[in-house]
Structures are given as structure tokens and as C-alpha cells.
Amino acid sequence: MTKLPRDQRRELLIDQALEIVRTEGADALTLATLAARAGVSRPVAYEHFTTRPGLLLAAFQRLEDRYVEQLRSALSSPPSNLLAVAEVMSRAYFNCHADLGAEGPAISAALKGSDEMAAQQRAMVGEYVAIMLKALRPHSRLTDEQLSLRCIGMLGAAEAMANETQVGKTTVDDAIAALTTMIASAA
Incomplete structure (x- = not known):
């Protein structure tokens, strides 16, 4: 993922999270799988959502x-x-x-x-x-x-x-x- 403003990157991460849930189910969605799928480091995913429940709540x-x-x-x-x-x-x-x-x-x-x-x-x-x-x-x-x-x-x-x-x-x-x-x- 190219360098984007924080709010745009967050929205793209949520898009990717919803795609994971749509294709693989909610159990497959973790911060690590999101980071890997989105092509960002784990710290980037954690910076935006902190925890898996935080990611799920944002989605x-x-x-x-x-x-x-x-x-x-x-x-x-x-x-x-x-x-x-x-x-x-x-x-x-x-x-x-x-x-x-x-x-x-x-x-x-x-x-x-x-x-x-x-x-x-x-x-x-x-x-x-x-x-x-x-x-x-x-x-x-x-x-x-x-x-x-x-x-x-x-x-x-x-x-x-x-x-x-x-x-x-x-x-x-x-x-x-x-x-x-x-x-x-x-x-």
C-alpha cells in the first residue's frame, strides 16, 4: 500500500477487512491477516485499530x-x-x-x-x-x-x-x- 494520509489509509484498511469477512468469514479477520492482505506492516494495522475487537468495531x-x-x-x-x-x-x-x-x-x-x-x-x-x-x-x-x-x-x-x-x-x-x-x- 502506498503512503496515504492516515484517514484514507484507515478507510482502505476497513475496505480490506470487510472483504476478508465477506470472502473468508469473521474468524479469519485479525490484525495480522489484515496487514498481510493490505500490504502494510503489523504496526500500521495496530496503530489504526489497536485490537481485533477495535478492528471489528470499526468495520x-x-x-x-x-x-x-x-x-x-x-x-x-x-x-x-x-x-x-x-x-x-x-x-x-x-x-x-x-x-x-x-x-x-x-x-x-x-x-x-x-x-x-x-x-x-x-x-x-x-x-x-x-x-x-x-x-x-x-x-x-x-x-x-x-x-x-x-x-x-x-x-x-x-x-x-x-x-x-x-x-x-x-x-x-x-x-x-x-x-x-x-x-x-x-x-
């Missing part, structure tokens, strides 16, 4: 940022009726999940039990809920607390349905339809 954060970006983009001009808003939200979630592949669940599984991962997932859920709440607020008579709790439940359901799509137990279209109905009826 997971990249994926989460993409999820949030796609949801924000999809809702930048929200439709005027609840069912259409629910469908936009559902499509954004499952299309992003399909685009990003199995890396997110693999990295999440590799970090189970990590306090840092739990904190990162709580922050991500909080961000998602805030976006959902803003989009659903004009269509709901629930209090913000009630609607927020329902959004948390819908995200849990969406994650479970996404897992079902990944193992081929349902289609993305069926998952989108189911989540759209859940969101519309819960708001």
Missing part, C-alpha cells in the same frame, strides 16, 4: 453508517401517507441489508458479549429510532415514548426477518411487505 460502524445514510436518504422527502412512509422505511432497510451482504451479522456475531459492541448497537438503534420517529410522527397519535418503543420493536423484527432472508427462508419482497404492514399498523 461494523462503517456498515451501520451506510444503513443510517440509506434510511436518511430514502426519507429525505417522505411520502404524505403512512403506508407509503412504512414502505420506504422497509425498502431502505432490506435493500441496504441485501446490498451489504452477510458482513454485518458475521461481525456482530464475532463481537457478541463485547461491551463496546453493545454500546455501539444501542447508539445505532437510538439513531434509527430518531429517524423513524421523525418520519412517523405526523401519522401517529402515540406519545414519542410509545412510538419510540414500537420503533425499537420493529427494528428487532426487521433484524430477525433479515436473518431469515439471508438463509433463504423468505424473500426480500416478502420481508419488505411484512415490515411495511408492521410499521403501518404500529404507528
Whole structure:
């Protein structure tokens, strides 16, 4: 790897880390394998991520940022009726999940039990809920607390349905339809 500014090198290392997870699984991702694959020294990899969990968290954060970006983009001009808003939200979630592949669940599984991962997932859920709440607020008579709790439940359901799509137990279209109905009826 040629000499790059620190932030660009970090992004390229995360790209390479995600490729390793995609092709070989999360267990294959270590700082040493990343350094070897990226053509940098081990100290460079350690300088950027310090530990394997730090590397996994950085990769997971990249994926989460993409999820949030796609949801924000999809809702930048929200439709005027609840069912259409629910469908936009559902499509954004499952299309992003399909685009990003199995890396997110693999990295999440590799970090189970990590306090840092739990904190990162709580922050991500909080961000998602805030976006959902803003989009659903004009269509709901629930209090913000009630609607927020329902959004948390819908995200849990969406994650479970996404897992079902990944193992081929349902289609993305069926998952989108189911989540759209859940969101519309819960708001």
C-alpha cells in the first residue's frame, strides 16, 4: 500500500477487512491477516485499530453508517401517507441489508458479549429510532415514548426477518411487505 494520509489509509484498511469477512468469514479477520492482505506492516494495522475487537468495531460502524445514510436518504422527502412512509422505511432497510451482504451479522456475531459492541448497537438503534420517529410522527397519535418503543420493536423484527432472508427462508419482497404492514399498523 502506498503512503496515504492516515484517514484514507484507515478507510482502505476497513475496505480490506470487510472483504476478508465477506470472502473468508469473521474468524479469519485479525490484525495480522489484515496487514498481510493490505500490504502494510503489523504496526500500521495496530496503530489504526489497536485490537481485533477495535478492528471489528470499526468495520461494523462503517456498515451501520451506510444503513443510517440509506434510511436518511430514502426519507429525505417522505411520502404524505403512512403506508407509503412504512414502505420506504422497509425498502431502505432490506435493500441496504441485501446490498451489504452477510458482513454485518458475521461481525456482530464475532463481537457478541463485547461491551463496546453493545454500546455501539444501542447508539445505532437510538439513531434509527430518531429517524423513524421523525418520519412517523405526523401519522401517529402515540406519545414519542410509545412510538419510540414500537420503533425499537420493529427494528428487532426487521433484524430477525433479515436473518431469515439471508438463509433463504423468505424473500426480500416478502420481508419488505411484512415490515411495511408492521410499521403501518404500529404507528
